[in-house]
């Protein structure tokens with residue numbers, strides 16, 4: 001097969017995002033990562049929910065599914081569990097994954113299903129035109145909270161670590177190189193990878209802008225020296241305290257890998273069970289067990 | 296039918312955990328081993344441990360499909376079982392045959408002897424404790440007593456006992472044989488037979504299976520080739536999963552216990568998109584949660600089988616009770632307009648074959664297909680002719696047997712998968728070579744699916760309205776073409792497949808006194824009622840469609856034109872199927888006859904209402920058994 005370039009992973013559909021939307025960067029980085037890995041587009045399945053961010057798989061070549069708000073993970077599990085030969089990537093937003101779809105997060109993680117989840121965290125509901133999301137900072141204005149929200153945000157990194165994700169990282173839509181590297185690693189990782197991409201929404205979120213992040217980012221691996229990626233407590237500690245900008249607007253936001261361990265995936269365990277149970281060639285035999293037993 | 300030959304209803308009742316249900320299972324298996332048919336309706340206690348349980352086993356020469364109006368013999372494991380059934384025992388005096396009460400005289404002494412009831416005291420608990428020194432043998436002692444009293448073939452019961460306990464070793468089998476013999480001996484030495492009930496000689500056993508309703512769905516789905524099952528536990532649907540899980544693994548598939556029903560349907564659809572035959576099973580509350588994905592399955596044209604084992608609603612309702620009240624949500628649930636099909640089962644045997652058919656319709660038309668059954672069928676077991684699954688030389692799987700709705704065999708359908716080799720002309724390619732997943736101008740509305748892995752059929756699916764190559768777009772022209780494409784599939788279904796599910800129809804007269812249209816479990820009760828009405832001299836037409844949606848109006852209209860009145864018995868408040876028929880056909884004068892008390896009809900209630908409708912010349916309206924009997928009655 002000829003060598004594929006990033007362009008070969010893009011569909012004919014043109015993105016409808018606003019100019020300057022961070023999601024363009026995520027699309028580019030994903031296409032680059034897939035090209036670097038020389039993945040067969042026919043064997044990559046992108047699955048998304050609903051939101052500006054969730055449009056992303058429609059712009060990729062291959063097999064893609066733009067499903068329901070909050071339900072991408074469920075659909076992706078069905079694809080992966082029934083077809084472990086496919087690479088399955090979930091594209092989601094902060095509202096999609098941590099509001100309406102949050103009930104699925106613990107289970108996909110604790111089962112270590114071999115999916116890659118890329119969440120475009122713009123800390124706002126973009127598609128429905130500016131409501132606060134579960135990751136919005138306190139005081140952010142939204143159409144339904146014109147007084148500035150009084151809700152506390154969640155920290156997606158902390159949650160996904162708690163739930164048992166085996167690869168947890170954060171990157172930034174303004175840094176194509178870092179993003180590409182992280183997404184590539186996440187796809188290659190065996191088990192549940194969660195990548196939170198800080199992806200600015202210049203249209204609706206004026207707080208979390210490119211300008212803000214310009215001097216509010218710190219690389220936890222390069223700059224903070226977080227190198228033992230199997231140290232769970234350390235990963236949690238960084239996520240919780242070192243720069244918890246979810247609660248402290250002046251704190252710096254992270255990019256980098258928090259945690260990465262090898263653990264048996266759901267599929268590995270399934271294979272073990274299947275090997276133990278064995279195969280039955282004859283459907284008739286499975287029916288005939290309902291006959292009165294011969295004495 | 297039943298009234299001619301041997302036909303006996305034995306009910307065993309008592310404390311859950313005392314082997315009541317097992318005793319019923321033994322009687323069922325005994326019937327099968329002795330060459331007879333049996334239907335066994337079980338009711339488990341609502342409590343997790345203990346509580347009242349009972350098994351009603353009807354054994355007959357000819358196949359019957361309900362457990363009748365009431366029992367002939369009650370075997371009461373304790374006083375509670377007698378009390379619970381007192382209404383039936385009291386009714387014996389108005390009936391033309393006696394009822395028999397075999398009871399544990401250690402636990403219960405009747406205060407008065409009821410008219411037309413024959414009493415056989417057997418100290419079951421005492422014999423179990425003092426003689427056998429093993430209380431758990433109580434149910435086997437009871438079987439011994441029943442065998443001696445009613446001539447239930449000894450060898451057949453002993454074989455059933457052996458089959459059950461073989462795994463536990465010779466000693467356990469011996470102990471149970473001893474308990475069985477003890478029951479027999481006690482009866483021989485202490486009781487005088489006073490009743491007319493006598494089991495006939497055993498016959499050559501037939502090639503049968505014994506399945507529970509939910510087990511039959513599981514086995515049928517396996518025969519259809521299901522590979523993925525996702526579900527969230529809910530009464531009374533959970534046991535479909537219990538029954539399918541190991542079979543599925545042995546067939547290379549997998550059962551995924553999801554975190555909720557939204558997830559289970561999402562997962563099942565993911566697996567379907569990935570190319571697998573896929574299903575989920577739930578009950579009403581789960582269907583409510585699944586609604587959004589049901590709509591997506593219809594819109595994106597993903598094949599999926601959704602089993603609805605109905606229970607009493609609304610809301611949490613009556614989880615362990617029988618009701619047929621989910622027809623509306625299955626027919627209309629989910630937002631927007633989209634094609635779907637509903638199959639409904641009338642017996643356990645139906646559950647097996649219609650599970651295969653549900654996959655066939657889902658795969659052929661790429662639509663959500665509901666397989667509707669209910670909690671009573673879920674736990675009822677039936678003896679029925681063993682189904683055969685054959686692989687033909689061309690690789691096609693064919694399911695054969697005594698298919699109850701009148702077709703000879705079911706050829707298992709696999710979905711139409713795009714094959715670039717065969718599409719030399721590029722019928723399913725755009726000018727730029729893109730795969731046209733949703734090409735709009737095929738005559739059937741059906742288009743081939745692309746399965747991940749195939750480089751020639753790459754596409755996206757989206758819940759948004761879309762172009763033929765699946766780009767989101769909703770101009771009026773595209774919208775109308777896509778909508779028409781999707782609904783053309785239903786027209787094709789009505790043309791090519793509907794008749795297959797309309798064969799269970801009997802026309803006795805072109806101007807019958809009464810016609811009955813019924814569905815689900817109620818149909819199998821209506822069938823018996825119709826026969827009794829015939830024996831009373833009425834002319835009766837019957838129609839038990841297995842396909843409830845879409846509706847082929849002309850079939851119903853023609854059927855109805857041949858009777859003076861049409862009664863539609865069903866166990867829900869609205870009269871949901873009659874409601875749908877009034878809306879989709881020119882039949883406005885249908886008589887809804889409904890019960891919504893949480894129990895199935897008994898045949899007598901349908902007979903009595905039909906007589907009333909004929910006598911009072913009722914032609915339309917909405918009635919319940921209270922209109923016949925003047926009071927709310929449970930299993931009258």
Ligand SMILES: Cc1ncc(C[n+]2csc(CCOP(=O)(O)OP(=O)(O)O)c2C)c(N)n1
Pocket residue numbers: 050051052053054069092093094095096097120122124125126127128133
């Ligand atoms: C069941 C349902 N409820 C509500 C919506 C409306 N809706 C669409 S996207 C969205 C929020 C999306 O937020 P997010 O996931 O953060 O995506 P973004 O647009 O910010 O990328 C909502 C509420 C919907 N599509 N479906």
Ligand code: SF4
Pocket residue numbers: 016017018020021022023052053122126127200201202203204
């Ligand atoms: S609204 Fe925001 S998130 Fe949506 S496309 Fe525009 S910039 Fe991107």
Ligand SMILES: [Mg+2]
Pocket residue numbers: 051093094095120121122123124125126133
């Ligand atoms: Mg967002």
